[in-house]
Amino acid sequence: MGNVPRVPISIEPPADAEAPQRHPKAPAPGEPTAAHYEGCRGCGDVPGSLRIRSWVGDDGVSVHSRFDVLAEHQGAPGLLHGGMLMTAFDDALGTAYTQIARSAVTARLETDFRRPVPVGTTLWLRSRVDAIVDRKIFTSGVAFLGELDGEVAGTARALFLKVGVEHFLRHGRPEDLEALGASREVIEAARAAR
């Protein structure tokens, strides 16, 4: 195996993990969620984006999301590409955690593909944070065909790890930080640090 890393550990949250609390500044139930980044391929208004839209669920913690499956999302003829469904889950589960915590990145994402998803389908996803333990945010979600609580097309679990702004300063392109509203000083510092 050489230098290949070991397969990561399970993302099952511990049984005694703390229950997630809604962030006081998060949108109210039924309201659209705040976009996390306008350049995002999942929910941003950019070429190639899946243009996913999300709303806060009735409980104020979960999120439901809409993804209209178009011809440009095909893998097999007439059917949604599996990686596109994973992108949708990554975005929806990431949006769920932003109701509760600040920036975090996907460390692990597991998806089960239960039913084929034909082009022309509207997929509805329900996502939630199951537990937060220190930096770890455990999330899960379900994708339904046609309507919320319709036939299950797929299920997913993801582990997000909280990171600070320095993650994006260190690894991202400084110019992209402008889109996040970072100050000129922060952008120049990021540029100088590269």
Ligand SMILES: CCCCCCCC/C=C\CCCCCCCC(=O)SCCNC(=O)CCNC(=O)[C@H](O)C(C)(C)COP(=O)(O)OP(=O)(O)OC[C@H]1O[C@@H](n2cnc3c(N)ncnc32)[C@H](O)[C@@H]1OP(=O)(O)O
């Ligand atoms: C002015 C700036 C403002 C910024 C504003 C922010 C806006 C954005 C906000 C919100 C977005 C919401 C929407 C998101 C939607 C899309 C999300 C994506 O697509 S994210 C891109 C894809 N993901 C990556 O690129 C990560 C790449 N990976 C990494 O950078 C690192 O691996 C990282 C940060 C995930 C972990 O590295 P470590 O060095 O910090 O932590 P270690 O020590 O490795 O792990 C800590 C613990 O986590 C476990 N762990 C780590 N990875 C694991 C894994 N894959 N599976 C299971 N456990 C894992 C480890 O075993 C360890 O556990 P033990 O503390 O020992 O219990």
